[in-house]
Amino acid sequence: xERETIFDGRVRLEKVCKAYGSTIVLNNVNxxxxxxxxxxxxxxxxxxxxxxxxxxxxxxTPDAGSVEHGGVRLERMTEAERARFRRREIxxxxxxxxxxxxxxxAENIRLPLALNxxxxxxxxxxxxxxxxxxxxxxxGDRFPEELSGGEQQRVAIARALAHAPGLVLADEPTGNxxxxxxxxxxxxxxxxxxxxxxxxxxxxxSREVVGRADRVLTIRHGRLxxxxxxxxx
Ligand SMILES: Nc1ncnc2c1ncn2[C@@H]1O[C@H](COP(=O)(O)OP(=O)(O)O)[C@@H](O)[C@H]1O
Ligand SMILES: [Mg+2]
Numbered sequence: 756x757e758r759e760t761i762f763d764g765r766v767r768l769e770k771v772c773k774a775y776g777s778t779i780v781l782n783n784v785n786x787x788x789x790x791x792x793x794x795x796x797x798x799x800x801x802x803x804x805x806x807x808x809x810x811x812x813x814x815x816t817p818d819a820g821s822v823e824h825g826g827v828r829l830e831r832m833t834e835a836e837r838a839r840f841r842r843r844e845i846x847x848x849x850x851x852x853x854x855x856x857x858x859x860x861a862e863n864i865r866l867p868l869a870l871n872x873x874x875x876x877x878x879x880x881x882x883x884x885x886x887x888x889x890x891x892x893x894x895g896d897r898f899p900e901e902l903s904g905g906e907q908q909r910v911a912i913a914r915a916l917a918h919a920p921g922l923v924l925a926d927e928p929t930g931n932x933x934x935x936x937x938x939x940x941x942x943x944x945x946x947x948x949x950x951x952x953x954x955x956x957x958x959x960x961s962r963e964v965v966g967r968a969d970r971v972l973t974i975r976h977g978r979l980x981x982x983x984x985x986x987x988x
Contacts, residue, residue, distance in 0.1 A: 763825040764790030764921040764954045766811055771820035773806055780806045782977030783820070788970075790921070793945060793955045795964055797982060798974035804958035807974065808924045811956060812845045813837045824922070842870050846915030846953065848925040848944065852907045854899040860910050861886070861895035867918040885913035888950075889943055905936035912944050916951055923948050925957040929964075938963055 767787040773780050780803040788794050796804050809815040810822055813829045822829045824844065829837060846867075847853075854863050861882050868878040886892055889909040899907050908928060915923055925944060929937035945967050948955040957964065965971050971982040 764952065765823075765825050766922055766954060766956070767821075767823040768807075768810065768817075769821045769823070771810060771817045771822065773803075773810065773815070773817050779977050781810075781817075781974075781979075784977075784979045786972070786979055788954050788956060790954055791949065791952050793948065793957070793967065793969045795968040795971045795982075796956065796958045796974060796979075797960070797971060798958075800960075802974040803977065804974060805926055807979070808926050808956065808958055811922070812847065812924050813841050842867070843918065844921050846918070846920040846923040848908070848911050848915045848923065848928045850927040850930040852899070852904075852911045852931075854907055854910055854914070856899055859896050859898055860891065860902070863899065863910055864913045864917050867914060871918050873918070881917060882913075885917060888947060889913050903936075904932050905940055908932060908940050909943060912940070912947060916947055916953065919951060920953055922954045922956070925955065925959075927959055928957065929959065929961055934963075937961060941967065 765788070768784055771781055771784045784807070796807060798804050806815070810817055813822070816830055824840070829840070832840065855866070858866070864882045864885055865878050868874065868881060882895065886895055889912060891906065891909055891913065894902060894906065899910065902910065928944060929940055932940060941961070941964055945955065972979050973982045
């Protein structure tokens with residue numbers, strides 16, 4: 756898909772600190788991902804995985820340090836520029852799917868296209884292609900609650916990719932699925948991001964994902980470490 760873009764899929768955190776009140780969540784964190792890379796972030800519940808993804812996606816700003824996308828620093832943008840950046844450049848996938856229950860499957864997938872001013876035949880073609888890619892043929896006119904959990908998450912993945920974002924952020928995307936479904940969904944998410952050339956940063960507890968990832972990191976005590984170095988014994 757043709758798109759005007761400021762972002763080439765590279766993302767970088769430099770000396771990022773984030774606290775909520777007296778809780779220090781991220782303490783001087785450095786991170787970078789290359790275009791098209793698949794990076795997994797592990798760590799216990801409450802360790803800061805979601806916070807890290809929100810910072811990467813420009814949903815939150817750090818207390819100190821910088822968040823850069825393709826060399827552009829998010830903290831130097833105005834709120835309106837950041838909103839536009841999120842809308843164009845980021846695809847989000849959440850644990851509980853977050854589909855809009857009153858919109859059909861096709862309408863949910865069309866939403867980010869509409870927000871980016873893409874409609875008509877181009878949007879229709881894009882939705883049809885994504886439905887096929889994610890094994891969702893024939894579900895376009897159904898409502899989310901008429902689908903299984905795995906199908907709903909596949910719709911959410913299609914929605915995350917519809918506007919061809921440079922970066923997909925997935926926050927425990929299989930946390931609400933049974934193991935077999937989780938594996939299928941992970942495979943589809945990984946394949947789809949690779950095919951679309953999107954960088955994928957995923958927070959997960961699931962060890963199954965490790966074999967697919969280019970890199971696995973763990974957050975522990977506010978630090979981001981290579982997963983092996985953080986193994987708890
Ligand atoms: N908006 C917020 N306000 C206050 N505390 C928060 C907020 N978001 C997260 N936290 C706290 O920050 C820590 C890290 O949370 P989170 O990033 O959600 O961890 P994880 O995703 O690894 O479970 C937790 O102690 C959590 O309670
Ligand atoms: Mg979380």
